[in-house]
Amino acid sequence: MRRLKVFKSLLIDSLDVITHGSRKYxxxxxxxxxxxxxxxxxxxxxxxxxxxxxxxxxxVSWGLYISNFTFLVGVAAAAVMLVMPTYxxxxxxxxxxxxxxxxxxVAALIMCLAFVVADMGGPSVLWHxxxxxxxxxxxxxxxxxxxxVLNGYLFLNISIPYYILFxxxxxxxxxxxxxxxxxxxxxxxxxxxxxxxxxxYQGLQARPFWNNALLGPRFLASAFAAGPALIILxxxxxxxxxxxxxxxxxxxxxxxIVTVAAQINLIMLVSELFKEFYAPTHHSESAYYLFFGLHxxxxxxxxxxxxxxxxxxxxxxxxxGKFRNNFKVLYFxxxxxxxxxxxxxxxxxxxxxxxxxxxxxxxxxxxxxxEIGVTMGIWALGAFVFTILAKTAIKIETGKLRYKKKDSQ
Amino acid sequence: xxxxxxxxxxxxxxxxxxKQQASTCGCGNTSGGCxxxxxxxxxxxxxxxxxxxxxxxxxxxQMDRRTAFKKLxxxxxxxxxxxxxxxxxxxxxxxxxxxxxxxxxxxxxxxxLMSDEEKKATVDRLVRSYELRTNKTISxxxxxxxxxxxxxxxxxxxxxxxxxxxxxxxxxxxxQDRNSEMQYIRxxxxxxxQGLKFDEADDNYYHEVPAExxxxxxxxxxxxDNPPCVDVCPVQATWREEDGLVVIDYDWCVGCRYCMAACxxxxxxxxxxxxxxxxxxxxxxxxxxxxxxxxxxxMEKCTFCVQRSRKGxxxxxxxxxxxxxxxxxxxxxxxxxxxxxxxNKKVFRLKEDLGTEPKFWYFMD
Amino acid sequence: xxxxxxxxxxxxxxxxxxxxxxxxHKESKYHSLTDKIEEESKDFIGTDIxxxxxxxxxxxLEIHEEGHAFLIPERKGQLKSYACSECHTKPLASMTSLEIxxxxxxxxxxAHADNLTMNCITCHSESNLDELTSLTGSEIDxxxxxxxxxxxxxxxxxxxxxxxxxxKIAGWAPPRASMTCVNCxxxxxxxxxxxxxxxxxxxxxxxRKEGLSH
Ligand code: SF4
Ligand code: SF4
Numbered sequence: 001m002r003r004l005k006v007f008k009s010l011l012i013d014s015l016d017v018i019t020h021g022s023r024k025y026x027x028x029x030x031x032x033x034x035x036x037x038x039x040x041x042x043x044x045x046x047x048x049x050x051x052x053x054x055x056x057x058x059x060v061s062w063g064l065y066i067s068n069f070t071f072l073v074g075v076a077a078a079a080v081m082l083v084m085p086t087y088x089x090x091x092x093x094x095x096x097x098x099x100x101x102x103x104x105x106v107a108a109l110i111m112c113l114a115f116v117v118a119d120m121g122g123p124s125v126l127w128h129x130x131x132x133x134x135x136x137x138x139x140x141x142x143x144x145x146x147x148x149v150l151n152g153y154l155f156l157n158i159s160i161p162y163y164i165l166f167x168x169x170x171x172x173x174x175x176x177x178x179x180x181x182x183x184x185x186x187x188x189x190x191x192x193x194x195x196x197x198x199x200x201y202q203g204l205q206a207r208p209f210w211n212n213a214l215l216g217p218r219f220l221a222s223a224f225a226a227g228p229a230l231i232i233l234x235x236x237x238x239x240x241x242x243x244x245x246x247x248x249x250x251x252x253x254x255x256x257i258v259t260v261a262a263q264i265n266l267i268m269l270v271s272e273l274f275k276e277f278y279a280p281t282h283h284s285e286s287a288y289y290l291f292f293g294l295h296x297x298x299x300x301x302x303x304x305x306x307x308x309x310x311x312x313x314x315x316x317x318x319x320x321g322k323f324r325n326n327f328k329v330l331y332f333x334x335x336x337x338x339x340x341x342x343x344x345x346x347x348x349x350x351x352x353x354x355x356x357x358x359x360x361x362x363x364x365x366x367x368x369x370x371e372i373g374v375t376m377g378i379w380a381l382g383a384f385v386f387t388i389l390a391k392t393a394i395k396i397e398t399g400k401l402r403y404k405k406k407d408s409q
Numbered sequence: 410x411x412x413x414x415x416x417x418x419x420x421x422x423x424x425x426x427x428k429q430q431a432s433t434c435g436c437g438n439t440s441g442g443c444x445x446x447x448x449x450x451x452x453x454x455x456x457x458x459x460x461x462x463x464x465x466x467x468x469x470x471q472m473d474r475r476t477a478f479k480k481l482x483x484x485x486x487x488x489x490x491x492x493x494x495x496x497x498x499x500x501x502x503x504x505x506x507x508x509x510x511x512x513x514x515x516x517x518x519x520x521x522l523m524s525d526e527e528k529k530a531t532v533d534r535l536v537r538s539y540e541l542r543t544n545k546t547i548s549x550x551x552x553x554x555x556x557x558x559x560x561x562x563x564x565x566x567x568x569x570x571x572x573x574x575x576x577x578x579x580x581x582x583x584x585q586d587r588n589s590e591m592q593y594i595r596x597x598x599x600x601x602x603q604g605l606k607f608d609e610a611d612d613n614y615y616h617e618v619p620a621e622x623x624x625x626x627x628x629x630x631x632x633x634d635n636p637p638c639v640d641v642c643p644v645q646a647t648w649r650e651e652d653g654l655v656v657i658d659y660d661w662c663v664g665c666r667y668c669m670a671a672c673x674x675x676x677x678x679x680x681x682x683x684x685x686x687x688x689x690x691x692x693x694x695x696x697x698x699x700x701x702x703x704x705x706x707x708m709e710k711c712t713f714c715v716q717r718s719r720k721g722x723x724x725x726x727x728x729x730x731x732x733x734x735x736x737x738x739x740x741x742x743x744x745x746x747x748x749x750x751x752x753n754k755k756v757f758r759l760k761e762d763l764g765t766e767p768k769f770w771y772f773m774d
Numbered sequence: 775x776x777x778x779x780x781x782x783x784x785x786x787x788x789x790x791x792x793x794x795x796x797x798x799h800k801e802s803k804y805h806s807l808t809d810k811i812e813e814e815s816k817d818f819i820g821t822d823i824x825x826x827x828x829x830x831x832x833x834x835l836e837i838h839e840e841g842h843a844f845l846i847p848e849r850k851g852q853l854k855s856y857a858c859s860e861c862h863t864k865p866l867a868s869m870t871s872l873e874i875x876x877x878x879x880x881x882x883x884x885a886h887a888d889n890l891t892m893n894c895i896t897c898h899s900e901s902n903l904d905e906l907t908s909l910t911g912s913e914i915d916x917x918x919x920x921x922x923x924x925x926x927x928x929x930x931x932x933x934x935x936x937x938x939x940x941x942k943i944a945g946w947a948p949p950r951a952s953m954t955c956v957n958c959x960x961x962x963x964x965x966x967x968x969x970x971x972x973x974x975x976x977x978x979x980x981x982r983k984e985g986l987s988h
Contacts, residue, residue, distance in 0.1 A: 043646035049682055050682075050705040051664075052589070056681070058678055058679055058681075061670060061679060064667065119660070119666075120665055121664020121679065121706025122679070122704075125660075125662075128663055129643055129644055135518075135521075135661075136644070136647045137642055137643050137645045141642055141643045143641065143643040143667050145641045201670075203670050204641075205763045206674060267668025309718055358675040360607045360610075361607075361608070361612070362676075506898055555822060557819065557820065557821050558821055563938075565939075572971050573971035576972070577978075580974045580975040587978075590976045591975065615976075618968060618970070634807045634810070703879075717926070718946070721828070721944075722825075722945035723945045723946055732958075732966060733939060737946050739821070739946060741815040742816055742821075743815050743818055744950075745944065746938070746950065747937070747946075749938065750936070750937060752936045753938065754933075
């Protein structure tokens, strides 16, 4: 009963927190709301007319939505980079960042699910996928695995921080006996969400571009580069705009993780390129299309040739400690790395899988305005959710939000 | 209840505008004119002629931008509609029945798991629903796979002349969307002397055929015996029947298109928008798993014309081919012609290395 | 240390679960589809599906060739003015004059092999026009015209009897009824013409749209 009361008060308090803030904060939230509304309008067009308003066709049947979904699974998985040292290895440096990381994971997962729903042809019959009520093709379909792991991960990433914050809100310490097992599971879980998502593509013998054993590991490496890079950027913003303290050391350690992951990712990229271009087979055509264009069709060239140099540049810069420890350079590197991997793991991975098609037909894909609108709407939704979560968490962590305090007033 | 006396007029009533439509429906044209008439009036603001799509033909859902948001909770809405209708005093029997059917259809289970009675019930509902909307009767069946049957197909590359009669027959037989020009079959025009170069083949030619120095090869869903498309479907909306046909329950499919990515043979087609078939061209001889009306956002594909083949007939493409390049039959019957082809001609299949075991062979004279 | 053990055991557990579930390989007795077909058709007892009702209306003849027994459509009833002898009362030789005026078979052009190989009387009997004639001069019934074709086209004949050449009537289910040579090929000009492909869903749709906009 008491718990319920505390929970109610937490809800009310956090509602209070998120509706109050500086002008900049209101502007930011207003902007996000506007983008979300635009996205919803675009989505309503899509619902009305069907997926034909997107750039997708029978020949390229997945596009922007699934690209973003794939990338964001990686971002969500990266929260583990903070969880592992903090909860398991008791590395104190990360303690401050971990809640932010988990908030980011929650936001990313919500975006993932939104992208999947946006991609569905029949959202009104989505209940067919609910185990028990519908028919769940487990374990045959990797998509059902993905649904399980994503929702499980979402649950973990909501419940652990919620428990900790809930305790802190009451001015108590969180009991490690309760949250450490959860944290441990989430470590494995994070690896599995990304691996399972890779298997989604890797298991299709129809698409040689995806059907390669390196896809899973490369997913992990790039995720552990892009995710923490985003966390660094977010921490930098939070450090600047709130009272929340983030140690330089924390950011330094995160930078280290980004660097190693980016290096591994680059090695794997080289290995992949070597295989595709040293002894090109019929199956290398997708890679040719991606990097050089095929038969005059080259819509992806500008994208991939933005991504590769950015990726290399960021990795090289990060490799040198001198640059890495200069925060200005670090932020810049993180940003370009994030963009590079977004292109490479999104567009650069999904679209060439369909080109050339099963019979060598090349039909290009360009997203339409509606599609881009929905995508931006979902990103805004993610940012919105994250802002709310982070604001509440920061208020609690900095001690500004307390149950007892309010009681005594 | 007075409306009920003139039964003919009340047929196309929707709940919201009973009067207006009752009057427009009196055109007396029985050959599809009535449906078209009604459409014109409804969408006269847009001005262009709209054909009813598959979903509308079954459910008659009208939608504009404003109501599109409602689609998000379509199931709930239909449910709510059913409740209001059943509570409403003015609602006549027919619209009540319609709402009842919509309700049951929205929440029915997966066809694959239905008992024979349930299958029959849903087929009856769909037929009745069509009758209520359009005043026309269709015949829809739900025959199950027969024992000792395994369907197989053979295609004679030396015979095919590229006439594409099969493509047309397939479109007509299977009520495929006319707007997006969907076609299950693709005929690839290849150059002589280059082998099977699919990437250089043209599957959209329009010139006199057979063209000098070319040969023709048709592809469609191959009804793999080990179909990758079936494994990946998250909701088991597509499966392999006992007689080897790989089919889709259009009402169960959620439209994720995973199966499309998994098919190595370009066998699947997606309804990116509302499929439209002119009323007078609808093939009314239907099977639940075959050529019945589809809605937007669902997958479909060749079913070897399940509505025909389970009755012993050939698929429409086989019958339409003027050159006899297409051979269809029961692989388990040692005396069948398809077995003779497999045993006596040099047959091959596409991408055999993938282990999908397509039941579609190619051969040459 | 304790923590590490914990981590490990959970990891192993998840891996084990994963592996036990992830094997989607189906239990299959057969190595390949052909094995399976062969095995399952060993004691084939037939199906309940039959074309008999569909074929009822048609006039079909049963033939036995190359170890296959099947039905073919009867031919004589399809010919417009069979029997030929109703007009051809005189032998051909006495009908060569142009006196009669309009010729009866003016539209028949022979485009079948060349003049050295074939002319009318390669197939039509000079003396009895109600019958066809084999290369050696024996009579062949119009209903069995395939026997005429099979004299040269032996490979096609074999494929036809087996079922690889030609079309079946009505469907796949037994009884087997196949079209005979002349149902698809014009015996006087047997090869297929070039023509435009039929494009129902592309060309027709375009035409319909254009028609509507006018
Ligand atoms: S051809 Fe494609 S759609 Fe047809 S059964 Fe095989 S994998 Fe499935
Ligand atoms: S599109 Fe439909 S049939 Fe295909 S995998 Fe998704 S739910 Fe299954």
